[in-house]
Amino acid sequence: MVGREWKAVWVVGNATERRDIPDATVSRLPEYLRALTTLIEQGVASVSSEELASMVGVSSAKLRKDLSYLGSYGVRGVGYDVDHLSYQISLALGLTRTWAIAIVGMGNLGRALAAYNGFASRGVEVMALLDHHPSVIGTQIAGLTVEPFADLPRIARERGIAIALLATPARSTQEVADAVVAAGITAILNFAPISIDVPGGVQVRNVDLATEVQILAFHQQQRARGSADAAGALAEVLP
Amino acid sequence: MVGREWKAVWVVGNATERRDIPDATVSRLPEYLRALTTLIEQGVASVSSEELASMVGVSSAKLRKDLSYLGSYGVRGVGYDVDHLSYQISLALGLTRTWAIAIVGMGNLGRALAAYNGFASRGVEVMALLDHHPSVIGTQIAGLTVEPFADLPRIARERGIAIALLATPARSTQEVADAVVAAGITAILNFAPISIDVPGGVQVRNVDLATEVQILAFHQQQRARGSADAAGALAEVLP
DNA sequence: GTGACTTTGTGCATTCGTTCACAAGGAAGG
DNA sequence: CCTTCCTTGTGAACGAATGCACAAAGTCAC
Ligand SMILES: NC(=O)c1ccc[n+]([C@@H]2O[C@H](COP(=O)([O-])OP(=O)(O)OC[C@H]3O[C@@H](n4cnc5c(N)ncnc54)[C@H](O)[C@@H]3O)[C@@H](O)[C@H]2O)c1
Ligand SMILES: NC(=O)c1ccc[n+]([C@@H]2O[C@H](COP(=O)([O-])OP(=O)(O)OC[C@H]3O[C@@H](n4cnc5c(N)ncnc54)[C@H](O)[C@@H]3O)[C@@H](O)[C@H]2O)c1
Numbered sequence: 001m002v003g004r005e006w007k008a009v010w011v012v013g014n015a016t017e018r019r020d021i022p023d024a025t026v027s028r029l030p031e032y033l034r035a036l037t038t039l040i041e042q043g044v045a046s047v048s049s050e051e052l053a054s055m056v057g058v059s060s061a062k063l064r065k066d067l068s069y070l071g072s073y074g075v076r077g078v079g080y081d082v083d084h085l086s087y088q089i090s091l092a093l094g095l096t097r098t099w100a101i102a103i104v105g106m107g108n109l110g111r112a113l114a115a116y117n118g119f120a121s122r123g124v125e126v127m128a129l130l131d132h133h134p135s136v137i138g139t140q141i142a143g144l145t146v147e148p149f150a151d152l153p154r155i156a157r158e159r160g161i162a163i164a165l166l167a168t169p170a171r172s173t174q175e176v177a178d179a180v181v182a183a184g185i186t187a188i189l190n191f192a193p194i195s196i197d198v199p200g201g202v203q204v205r206n207v208d209l210a211t212e213v214q215i216l217a218f219h220q221q222q223r224a225r226g227s228a229d230a231a232g233a234l235a236e237v238l239p
Numbered sequence: 240m241v242g243r244e245w246k247a248v249w250v251v252g253n254a255t256e257r258r259d260i261p262d263a264t265v266s267r268l269p270e271y272l273r274a275l276t277t278l279i280e281q282g283v284a285s286v287s288s289e290e291l292a293s294m295v296g297v298s299s300a301k302l303r304k305d306l307s308y309l310g311s312y313g314v315r316g317v318g319y320d321v322d323h324l325s326y327q328i329s330l331a332l333g334l335t336r337t338w339a340i341a342i343v344g345m346g347n348l349g350r351a352l353a354a355y356n357g358f359a360s361r362g363v364e365v366m367a368l369l370d371h372h373p374s375v376i377g378t379q380i381a382g383l384t385v386e387p388f389a390d391l392p393r394i395a396r397e398r399g400i401a402i403a404l405l406a407t408p409a410r411s412t413q414e415v416a417d418a419v420v421a422a423g424i425t426a427i428l429n430f431a432p433i434s435i436d437v438p439g440g441v442q443v444r445n446v447d448l449a450t451e452v453q454i455l456a457f458h459q460q461q462r463a464r465g466s467a468d469a470a471g472a473l474a475e476v477l478p
Numbered sequence: 479g480t481g482a483c484t485t486t487g488t489g490c491a492t493t494c495g496t497t498c499a500c501a502a503g504g505a506a507g508g
Numbered sequence: 509c510c511t512t513c514c515t516t517g518t519g520a521a522c523g524a525a526t527g528c529a530c531a532a533a534g535t536c537a538c
Contacts, residue, residue: 022524022525024526029457030450034433048485048486050485057436059527061526061527062527064487072486074486075485075486076485076487076533076534077483077484077485077536078484078534094457094459094461095453101452111351112347112351122453124452163452163459186459188455189452189455193357203455203459209352211269212444213361214268214272214361215265215444216402216426217332217333217338217362217401218333219426220333220425220442261495262494263494287515300496300499303515303518304497311517314515315503315515317504317505317515319516
């Protein structure tokens, strides 16, 4: 509804029809893009919603509805032009530019993230590695030098860093987040198993490994219960 | 209301009212549990829905509704007993037992995962590290010896492994997944940026870093557009 | 050009998830 | 015991996401 008002206001062009894409759709667009990239590598020129949907494991109706939020880029009776659709999704996601990110906390996880080579091809460039510990500062990781966390404000400004990945211990992550926000960064991907408080307007997404495993465990247990006898269920009731 | 009918049928006990917890709720339970664990460490005995909700960043109404699917464990006018609620959530998630997991692919990411010490306290134990490359097999990582991936069927059986984490290169991940499923494992947490096909009944969850960053990028760009001038928006429209 | 065929884009129904708002339940103090 | 106060638990309203089904729009063979 906010989006609706927008359309009325911005009569300039149809750039605005790319607005108000539902969250659920946004979270699937990267997957479609990934699949399309694979197709491009294979030299496939055209793909139907049915094929693409099965590649990423969603229903074709869902895929078509998702794509319809971006515009009407398919050809009826034929399918989608792989290159063009890929371009349109990149455009919608804002990946026609490169996003500069910083990684904070060069421990086990931070090093792995720094070494990850899946970023470059997907519109993201690691522009800074930061840590506060003297023994790590100055070392080379994946071709970059680790810099002092205290320099973040300057670094963020100079290199236009828009997103920070936090791989710091849970205990210090809130204060790190505060400093990151103070440095003018407004998007955070947090790997520490705590939920952080940030001012309004700052986006946070969490990746928590143990949470993921626990969700899997829940469903495994459900399945086990389904085939289990009543005795088992009864035992669980006792205090 | 479904819960009500159940009670009528299963006079035996209320173990069954823990059934049919919505997915959205299940995915939040681990976060509640994490917050409760923090409270236990702090020696807090009782907590209101308002307090707990603000710790994890959800609304108190949502929290209460979530908890209501597990049963009625609060005390009106007072709040929830921290220990008891923690226990009930653990029970619902199936964390009163320990879940044995295996990590496949001992590269950058696999090593970090193996070194992660956040599992033990959360009902998960890493019981095997696997790789197919001779130069890694036999080495020690985080106190465990890397074993040949080919031995997975035996290892899975002997150690009761229920969940596998895949940290293998995208290219080989589908075949690794096939082997994992063939070894009788029915839950997979996949870190490779591809979607894998598995037989029905096998659960897969994906953790894709680049996807997460791209979602953040999308919202950053949206915000930028909001404050941008019409010229900028217009330029992006042109094919 | 025409007709058969294929696949998109979308209105509509349904299911799932969130928020609201308040009655019911219990504690605590007089 | 009764009253006041607080917080839970939950119907009911709302909103978001999904699935269904088909008209519309195109291709291609002839
Ligand atoms: N290792 C994993 O696979 C894994 C998986 C999921 C989540 N995590 C989480 O990621 C985080 C990092 O894990 P890790 O295993 O890499 O830990 P680690 O202890 O190996 O590394 C933490 C790094 O952060 C740095 N650091 C600490 N305080 C800092 C500060 N205030 N400012 C800047 N840098 C600071 C330390 O110097 C260290 O280099 C933890 O919160 C952990 O729970 C790790
Ligand atoms: N490094 C990261 O931070 C990061 C982040 C997100 C996702 N990922 C993804 O995780 C995966 C692993 O990343 P990485 O950086 O650790 O890669 P890596 O190349 O360092 O490690 C891959 C490991 O898998 C092993 N392997 C390969 N084929 C195998 C097979 N068939 N059976 C058993 N083992 C096999 C290799 O021997 C190697 O040890 C990749 O798919 C990557 O895209 C990595």
